[in-house]
Amino acid sequence: MIEKFKGKTALITGGMGFIGSNLAIKLAELGAKVTILDAMIPDYGGNVFNVTESEKIRINFCDIRDPSAVDWLVRGQDYVFHLAGQVCHLMSLSNPFPDIEMNITGTAIVMEALRKHNPNAIVVYTGTRGQYGSVVSMPVNEEAPTNPKGIYEISNLTAEKIIKVYNDVHGIRSCSLRLSNIYGPRSQMMHSRFGVANWFIRLAMDDDTMQLFGDGSILRDFCYVDDCVDAILRVATTPECYGEIFNVGSDIPVSFRELCDAIVKVAKSGRWQFAEFSPERKAQEPGDFYSDISKIERFTGWRPHTTLEDGIAKTIEYYAKHRDHYWTKPEKTLPADKEKVTATKR
Numbered sequence: 001m002i003e004k005f006k007g008k009t010a011l012i013t014g015g016m017g018f019i020g021s022n023l024a025i026k027l028a029e030l031g032a033k034v035t036i037l038d039a040m041i042p043d044y045g046g047n048v049f050n051v052t053e054s055e056k057i058r059i060n061f062c063d064i065r066d067p068s069a070v071d072w073l074v075r076g077q078d079y080v081f082h083l084a085g086q087v088c089h090l091m092s093l094s095n096p097f098p099d100i101e102m103n104i105t106g107t108a109i110v111m112e113a114l115r116k117h118n119p120n121a122i123v124v125y126t127g128t129r130g131q132y133g134s135v136v137s138m139p140v141n142e143e144a145p146t147n148p149k150g151i152y153e154i155s156n157l158t159a160e161k162i163i164k165v166y167n168d169v170h171g172i173r174s175c176s177l178r179l180s181n182i183y184g185p186r187s188q189m190m191h192s193r194f195g196v197a198n199w200f201i202r203l204a205m206d207d208d209t210m211q212l213f214g215d216g217s218i219l220r221d222f223c224y225v226d227d228c229v230d231a232i233l234r235v236a237t238t239p240e241c242y243g244e245i246f247n248v249g250s251d252i253p254v255s256f257r258e259l260c261d262a263i264v265k266v267a268k269s270g271r272w273q274f275a276e277f278s279p280e281r282k283a284q285e286p287g288d289f290y291s292d293i294s295k296i297e298r299f300t301g302w303r304p305h306t307t308l309e310d311g312i313a314k315t316i317e318y319y320a321k322h323r324d325h326y327w328t329k330p331e332k333t334l335p336a337d338k339e340k341v342t343a344t345k346r
Contacts, residue, residue, distance in 0.1 A: 004030075004237045005030040005031055005233070006030060006032070007031060008032050008079065009035070009078045009079070010027050010033070010077060010078065010079040010081065011035050011037060011077040011079070012024050012027075012035070012036050012037070012083060013038075013064050013082050013084035013110065014064075014084030015035075015036030015037065015051075015059075015081075016038035016040060016045075016046035016050055016051065017038070017044065017083065017188075018045050018050075018182070018186050018195070018225070019083055019182060019225060019228060019229070020081070020083045020084075021051050021186045022185070022186055022228075022229050023081060023232060023233075024057050025051065025057075026229050027233075028054045028056040028057055030233075033058075034056065035057075036051065036060065037060050037062060037069070037073055037084065038059070038060075039061070039062065039063040039084070040061055043088075043188070043190065043193075044087060044088075044188070045087070045187060046330070047186070047188070048330065060073060063106075064084045064107075064109060064110055065101060065105060065106050066109075067112075067113065070109050071113045071117055073113075074113045074118045074121065075117050075118055077118060078121060079124070079236055080110070080114065080121050080123045080124075081126075081232065082107065082123060082163075083126050084102070084106060085099075085103040085106065085107075085155075085156070086098040086099045086101075086103055086152065087152075087194055088152065088193045089130060089150050091193070092155075093151075099151045099152050099154075100155060103152075103158070103159050104158050104162070107158075107159040107163065108162055111123075111162060111163060111166040111172065114172050115166060115170050119171060121172065121173075122174070123163060123167075123175075124174070124175055124176075124177065124235060124236050125175070125176040125177065126176075126177050126179055127157065127176055127177065127178050127179065128156050129178050129180040129289060129291065130149070130150070130156070131157040132144055132148075132178070132286070133146065133147035133149045133153065134147060134149065134286045135286070135287070135288075135289060138219075138289065138290055138292075139253075139291055140289060140291055140292055141247070141292035141294070142246065149286055164176070164243070167243045168243065173243075174242060174243070175241045175242055175243065175244050175245070177232065177235065177245075177247075177248045178245065178246070178247050178291075179228060179249070180221050180222075180250070180289070180291045181196070181220050181221060181222045181223060182223050182224075182225055182228045183198050183201070183222055183224065183225065183315060184224050184225030184318075185225065185314070185318035186225070188326070189327060190327075190329070190330075197259060197263075197312075198315065200259065200260060201267070201315055201316060201319070202319070203270055204263045204270025205267055205269065205270070205316060205319060205320070205323075206270070207269040207270055209270070209271050209272065209273055210273075211273065211275035212256055212257060212260055212272045212275060213275055213276070213277045215257075215274065216255060216256045216257030216260070217255050217257065218255065218256055218287065218288055219253040219255055219288040219290055220253070220254060220259075220289060220290065221250040221251065221253055221254065221290035222250060222254055222308055222311070223248060223304050224306035224310075224315075226306060227306050228248055231248045234296075234300040235300060241299050244295075244299070246293075246295055246296040247292060247293050247295065247296065248291070248293070248296065249291030249293060249304075250291065250293070251290065251292065251293050252290070252308075253288075257272075262309055262312060265309070266309055266313050267312075267316055
């Protein structure tokens, strides 16, 4: 893996957020020249502290909906990891336009910039398991029908299809991932609108009560962020993956009650109680889900290696050390010694 990224250039849209920052740090460790594009929209998880441990990451504060900035930033990139977007599925119930503008229009702007200025770049897009909607059989493989239950999931599916068109028609090598319940360090911890596992971890660390909707028996698969980053890097460097769609999750289903019990056990604090679904959550709850990951394993050899309890322990260890940077509003400015690069508008 080190040889494949050493000296290469990589642009990460949404790179100040949870998965993007973990990816940026790993790429820098592997010797890549990393540039982050992030609009730092409040409450979306962008946090300057996420990347301060690496001195090799360049940061550009701009928006994927700005064609001039994106046109400039995609030039000369060997890899483009497209992670930016509207990430709150509850918001889309009351206001669908950020999903349309960021996830659909923003993706089209990124792909058009690549078509015009850097068609040789390799693109990896991260979508969501929510693109499947309710499922009739599990584990869920990539051939399962896609019946999203919200505008957020529809917009992710549309972005995925836009990228596939640019792969098939314009020859821009790309692949798309459908991520399932990623958790771990560097996620936002200010609210519960996305990242249920991390939010439950915060509540337990605060010795607070986790609200367990329904009877707690709904199944999910949880994937630690380091394993997710490994999957992203593997598909990016495997030519057989270009033009394909892959699930990234775990084939070990866990009920929400089991998740809460595991968090309380590891944290040695916190508790849970049953609660009624809110109308908004009930409307978008797809029921049981866990991923069939045999395709990505067949193509790349990838499997998650972090057990749920180990992942929870690593997450708690990180936030216990850096609580002040996540329990309050995150920083929006770079420290004086951190490099910033600004796109020149044409």
